[in-house]
Amino acid sequence: MKLRIITSNPGKATEFRRALGGMGFEIEHADEDCDEIQADTLQEVVRSCMSQLRPLALGDFALDDSGLFIDALGGFPGVYSSYAFSTIGIEGILRLMDGDEERSARFECCIGCSFRGEEFTVEGRCDGAIALRPAGAGGFGFDPIFIPSGYEKTFAEMSIDVKNGISHRGRAIQALSGTLKGKV
């Protein structure tokens, strides 16, 4: 069984391969363009991308979108996390939260999957808090300022295996794996 992972980031395909390879899936990386819409939820973005890819007849495929939602900022940067990262960056987020005692946040990931003609989404989330200052050199994006609940390190200070075990994307991939198990 082949499952195409649609992403511009080959590292993501590797993460899917680790989780789904054991189930007999051959994971293939594909870089197809999709216009991400401006929406309030990751589900809407993912559903829209799936509709755009449908006419391409790619066979079975999966794609994901993730975001960091900060409670004190009304959910900002949320669906627009990668844009916020490339403009105001980590320093901008810390400035926005300067003096905020309420630092709760969550990373969310939504995976959309088209499998044997059926389309579905699964979600994963990781609750945590925004650190007072960045720490760690691993991961990417806002990882250096996100401390998952129950830990005292940021995502960027963790080994990739520890992070993948608890991260929003790791959990969404686990949910995908569970859903696919019921279908093969």
Place this chain on the structure above:
Amino acid sequence: MKLRIITSNPGKATEFRRALGGMGFEIEHADEDCDEIQADTLQEVVRSCMSQLRPLALGDFALDDSGLFIDALGGFPGVYSSYAFSTIGIEGILRLMDGDEERSARFECCIGCSFRGEEFTVEGRCDGAIALRPAGAGGFGFDPIFIPSGYEKTFAEMSIDVKNGISHRGRAIQALSGTLKGKV
């Protein structure tokens, strides 16, 4: 000649009517849904919306998208201005710029028009600076912190007529008017 203005804001249709009514256009307000894409430029967002509306056979129509681009923030909030306004708001922008001496910014507006089967876009911009604190109760969005070049008042402190004469949207509508004059 009828021209439909596609917007969720009836006030915008009024602004088009003032500028184009004298040319014999009957301006009609229409509220059609369009998924705004995540893009770097207003032009891309507007072009995408026009493609989505094309199959609806609306006759001649125009739509616009606007954004505030702040140089010191790498162009943030740009295409995502309305999202930034509803989450971090004016206070968030001022926090992000705290201590920045470089306060230059611009409002941009892009209008897309489908007229007699031809599609084109026109642009308007208004250069200015981000105020140190909000002032004025007029306008909407980030108007209270935007001081257009050559003035000492924010958009929100100006009368609607003065603002429309120099604003990004006012200038884009003037450009639309000039382009349509060459086609009727």
